[in-house]
Amino acid sequence: MKRIAGCAALLALIASPSFAADYATLVLTTTANVTPEKAWSRIGDYCAIKDWLGLACKITKGDGAVGTLRDLDNGRVVEMMVAKTPFSYTYIQPLNPSNLYHGTLAVEPDGAGHSRIVYTILYDQEPLGTEEAKAAGRKQRTDRFTAALAKMKSMAEAP
DSSP states (O other), X not given: OHHHHHHHHHHHHHHSGGGOOOEEEEEEEEEESSOHHHXXXXXXXXXXXXXXXXXXXXXXXXXXSTTOEEEXXXXXXXXEEEEEETTEEEEEOTTOTXXXXXXXXXXXXXXXXXXXEEEEEEEEOGGGOSHHHHHHHHHHHHHHHHHHHHHHHHHHHOO
């Protein structure tokens, strides 16, 4: 009986509003006039974020495979690679579980000699509180990663 009561209490706690999540997804894209292989070779390194987002980046564990950790902005953010394909990777921020942030950078074919660069972000916007704050947070992320995509396009297409 105590076990059932304990499980019921845990379920009630998890279902409470303080544990409610409000997930937001951003899918941002741009095209590049180069093959996926060429685009990825120029933007796909796990620390290339220093070039297209302007954040200091250091690999602190791993060799670029799943499980690799990168330290961004001089220790302000740690990201772990959790998935990888020949032209993509996905990461999480394991030290910031409150927002359940995930990001994916991918390059896809888009016709002969062309690529689509796709940046996908999933995060919990509930901690932002008001609808106004959520909209502002979404705009900030959209603006920041749209600029990053423009930089990636420029890097991919550079002679």
